[in-house]
Amino acid sequence: MTKRPSTLADVARAAGTSTAVVSYVINNGPRPVAAATRERVLAAAAELGYRPNRIARALRSRSTGVVGLVLADASNPYFGALARYVEQALERRDRLTLVGNAGYSPERQGHLVERFLAAQVDGLVIVSSDTAGDSAAPTGVPAVYVHHGPAGGPAPVVAADNRAAVRQAVAHLREHGHRSVAFLAGPHDGGPVGVRREAWEAAVGGDPGPVGVRREAVAGGEPGPVGVRREAVAGGEPGSVLLRSDYSRAAADALTRRLIAEGALPRALIAATDEQAIGVLSGAWACGVPVPDRLALISLDGTPESAYTAPALTVTEQPLQAMAEQAVDLLLSLDGGAEPPAAALVPRRSCGCAA
Amino acid sequence: MTKRPSTLADVARAAGTSTAVVSYVINNGPRPVAAATRERVLAAAAELGYRPNRIARALRSRSTGVVGLVLADASNPYFGALARYVEQALERRDRLTLVGNAGYSPERQGHLVERFLAAQVDGLVIVSSDTAGDSAAPTGVPAVYVHHGPAGGPAPVVAADNRAAVRQAVAHLREHGHRSVAFLAGPHDGGPVGVRREAWEAAVGGDPGPVGVRREAVAGGEPGPVGVRREAVAGGEPGSVLLRSDYSRAAADALTRRLIAEGALPRALIAATDEQAIGVLSGAWACGVPVPDRLALISLDGTPESAYTAPALTVTEQPLQAMAEQAVDLLLSLDGGAEPPAAALVPRRSCGCAA
DNA sequence: GGGCTCTATCTAAACGATTAGATGCGAGAA
DNA sequence: TTCTCGCATCTAATCGTTTAGATAGAGCCC
Numbered sequence: 001m002t003k004r005p006s007t008l009a010d011v012a013r014a015a016g017t018s019t020a021v022v023s024y025v026i027n028n029g030p031r032p033v034a035a036a037t038r039e040r041v042l043a044a045a046a047e048l049g050y051r052p053n054r055i056a057r058a059l060r061s062r063s064t065g066v067v068g069l070v071l072a073d074a075s076n077p078y079f080g081a082l083a084r085y086v087e088q089a090l091e092r093r094d095r096l097t098l099v100g101n102a103g104y105s106p107e108r109q110g111h112l113v114e115r116f117l118a119a120q121v122d123g124l125v126i127v128s129s130d131t132a133g134d135s136a137a138p139t140g141v142p143a144v145y146v147h148h149g150p151a152g153g154p155a156p157v158v159a160a161d162n163r164a165a166v167r168q169a170v171a172h173l174r175e176h177g178h179r180s181v182a183f184l185a186g187p188h189d190g191g192p193v194g195v196r197r198e199a200w201e202a203a204v205g206g207d208p209g210p211v212g213v214r215r216e217a218v219a220g221g222e223p224g225p226v227g228v229r230r231e232a233v234a235g236g237e238p239g240s241v242l243l244r245s246d247y248s249r250a251a252a253d254a255l256t257r258r259l260i261a262e263g264a265l266p267r268a269l270i271a272a273t274d275e276q277a278i279g280v281l282s283g284a285w286a287c288g289v290p291v292p293d294r295l296a297l298i299s300l301d302g303t304p305e306s307a308y309t310a311p312a313l314t315v316t317e318q319p320l321q322a323m324a325e326q327a328v329d330l331l332l333s334l335d336g337g338a339e340p341p342a343a344a345l346v347p348r349r350s351c352g353c354a355a
Numbered sequence: 356m357t358k359r360p361s362t363l364a365d366v367a368r369a370a371g372t373s374t375a376v377v378s379y380v381i382n383n384g385p386r387p388v389a390a391a392t393r394e395r396v397l398a399a400a401a402e403l404g405y406r407p408n409r410i411a412r413a414l415r416s417r418s419t420g421v422v423g424l425v426l427a428d429a430s431n432p433y434f435g436a437l438a439r440y441v442e443q444a445l446e447r448r449d450r451l452t453l454v455g456n457a458g459y460s461p462e463r464q465g466h467l468v469e470r471f472l473a474a475q476v477d478g479l480v481i482v483s484s485d486t487a488g489d490s491a492a493p494t495g496v497p498a499v500y501v502h503h504g505p506a507g508g509p510a511p512v513v514a515a516d517n518r519a520a521v522r523q524a525v526a527h528l529r530e531h532g533h534r535s536v537a538f539l540a541g542p543h544d545g546g547p548v549g550v551r552r553e554a555w556e557a558a559v560g561g562d563p564g565p566v567g568v569r570r571e572a573v574a575g576g577e578p579g580p581v582g583v584r585r586e587a588v589a590g591g592e593p594g595s596v597l598l599r600s601d602y603s604r605a606a607a608d609a610l611t612r613r614l615i616a617e618g619a620l621p622r623a624l625i626a627a628t629d630e631q632a633i634g635v636l637s638g639a640w641a642c643g644v645p646v647p648d649r650l651a652l653i654s655l656d657g658t659p660e661s662a663y664t665a666p667a668l669t670v671t672e673q674p675l676q677a678m679a680e681q682a683v684d685l686l687l688s689l690d691g692g693a694e695p696p697a698a699a700l701v702p703r704r705s706c707g708c709a710a
Numbered sequence: 711g712g713g714c715t716c717t718a719t720c721t722a723a724a725c726g727a728t729t730a731g732a733t734g735c736g737a738g739a740a
Numbered sequence: 741t742t743c744t745c746g747c748a749t750c751t752a753a754t755c756g757t758t759t760a761g762a763t764a765g766a767g768c769c770c
């Protein structure tokens with residue numbers, strides 16, 4: 001016999017007052033309550049194990065204290081870590097977090113937003129993947145995009161300075177003596193990875209504008225035979241090739257094996273994401289190609305796992321926690337200061353630095 | 356001028372009916388509605404962009420359609436992947452997921468449960484870490500534990516057959532010719548890792564009961580000097596030592612380096628978790644110790660990332676998705692069948708199998 | 711003592727949906 | 741014609757809070 005949870009009315013009855021007084025006590029309400037009464041109410045509440053019903057409160061006060069967090073995929077460590085920090089920041093501000101994985105699909109992202117709105121969330125944090133398209137900003141509640149989002153819209157977008165990160169990475173590889181620096185981008189441009197690619201082109205000497213023909217090495221998620229083509233970026237030094245693969249480890253692993261088989265592996269490479277860098281490491285290891293001796297590698301995410309690969313990845317570390325904090329501050333109109341701290345280069349082994 | 360979202364009453368007014376009829380239409384309600392009226396209502400609802408307020412619905416019907424998911428830490432890939440699958444399973448059953456990270460702390464776990472109960476969740480999925488203690492099953496709503504939980508309580512516990520997994524791992528290393536198989540456990544016994552450790556002791560020949568003195572190698576999270584002690588398990592063959600470290604990559608990495616420095620590295624090792632295995636790999640790589648040639652390694656989680664380490668980890672793969680599905684089915688009283696499928700051995704490179 | 715101001719408290723109307731019971735009406739049965 | 745049945749619909753109570761407005765006393769001043 002599980003008994004019905006007790007309500008404000010139960011407490012009021014037990015304390016011999018009205019529900020209003022109980023409410024005032026519970027919330028340090030808008031009106032004062034005599035000390036003696038307050039004691040009685042508190043005692044009765046404790047006695048009955050009273051727990052305020054947030055649903056009823058939300059209905060009345062039009063604020064649920066719940067924020068919706070839309071992600072591409074929490075099992076991707078980059079998004080997973082971001083999600084964790086966002087949840088932490090919200091918890092600290094006494095908000096609850098409703099999560100949903102959109103699985104890189106714009107429709108599912110829209111669908112999730114709809115469901116969250118129906119649940120009357122107070123706000124939305126959207127960690128949009130670049131594949132999710134620039135869905136129109138959701139109406140009705142405040143929203144913040146993290147990592148990537150529609151520029152110029154009403155909703156702020158919180159993202160680190162990707163250009164600076166890339167410049168640092170290129171400069172670091174040059175310090176190790178590499179004149180050519182290849183870049184492993186995503187399957188298509190757009191989103192933060194697109195920005196990173198542009199920054200790389202600029203750093204490496206190519207004209208970032210619409211230059212002449214440029215052929216690329218491509219690997220899809222499928223392990224089937226995919227033609228590998230590459231060529232120097234127009235204006236760049238030979239060897240500074242643009243590579244592409246899906247964002248999965250599998251795809252980057254497959255691409256790496258293929259490049260090795262063809263003798264086309266660059267000497268220095270910047271991977272747009274940790275997932276891809278880990279795939280490259282995996283492929284190189286399997287083929288017996290030593291990193292960093294034969295391939296110097298830098299990755300641009302800097303998720304926690306990048307520190308424990310073999311060899312440890314040199315990364316430009318995205319300030320994920322700072323980004324999450326700022327996003328939450330902006331959402332709750334606490335104003336999150338200016339730009340989040342820039343990504344910082346963390347030299348480890350994979351670029352050629354000593355262990 | 357953002358206009359107030361429209362309500363049932365608005366739709367009723369527009370359609371020239373009462374709110375009851377609108378409700379019946381929206382829910383294919385408990386009573387039928389004339390076809391013509393239904394059309395008018397639907398048209399009005401579409402016109403006004405009506406979206407039912409789930410909060411109000413929840414208040415009246417005492418069911419929110421929201422399930423609380425309590426985790427230790429979503430940024431740990433094992434828990435992260437589990438969380439993703441749980442969310443997916445709930446989404447499929449048309450439920451929303453409220454998440455919270457307890458950060459391995461029993462108090463915070465209890466605190467989260469309290470907050471979720473206040474939010475009137477319909478149920479709780481608790482992915483408890485073994486450090487979280489056996490908190491009393493929360494009252495009032497159905498709950499399911501995943502990975503680890505209080506045995507014998509009213510709440511079911513969904514976990515894979517860890518013993519079988521360990522037996523497979525030991526057997527596989529024996530097939531590779533290793534007579535001794537060491538085990539890297541967590542900082543203390545209890546939880547699934549405790550079960551795994553016991554199963555290893557049994558498989559390796561030691562008495563699983565309270566045997567005589569057994570000294571162990573220990574490494575904390577701190578990189579400071581920690582004494583390393585080890586000895587054969589009573590009754591086991593020499594070399595089948597029990598090692599311990601925190602569940603972090605850092606701790607396992609540090610332990611590995613220390614063992615190597617002392618010349619005390621085993622030839623074959625089973626790591627209780629992927630995180631630890633990755634730390635071992637990292638430490639071994641840094642010291643130039645080749646895996647699997649000098650150290651054969653099997654890990655017991657089988658998270659997605661285990662496939663792309665260098666070398667790829669041989670694992671016994673926990674059926675995370677099946678566990679999540681079953682937990683959700685149990686929670687929603689759909690009955691999730693019997694035990695989840697056992698963990699399956701996935702041979703990769705780190706144990707000594709060919710690539 | 712009557713008229714004030716304060717303070718502490720109570721009453722009751724929201725919030726937006728669900729749903730049992732009441733109502734109205736046309737068709738068929740007697 | 742009158743009664744009954746069934747259908748479509750309406751009315752209104754309800755879920756548990758919040759909070760504005762009403763009320764009741766106490767203390768104070770003239």
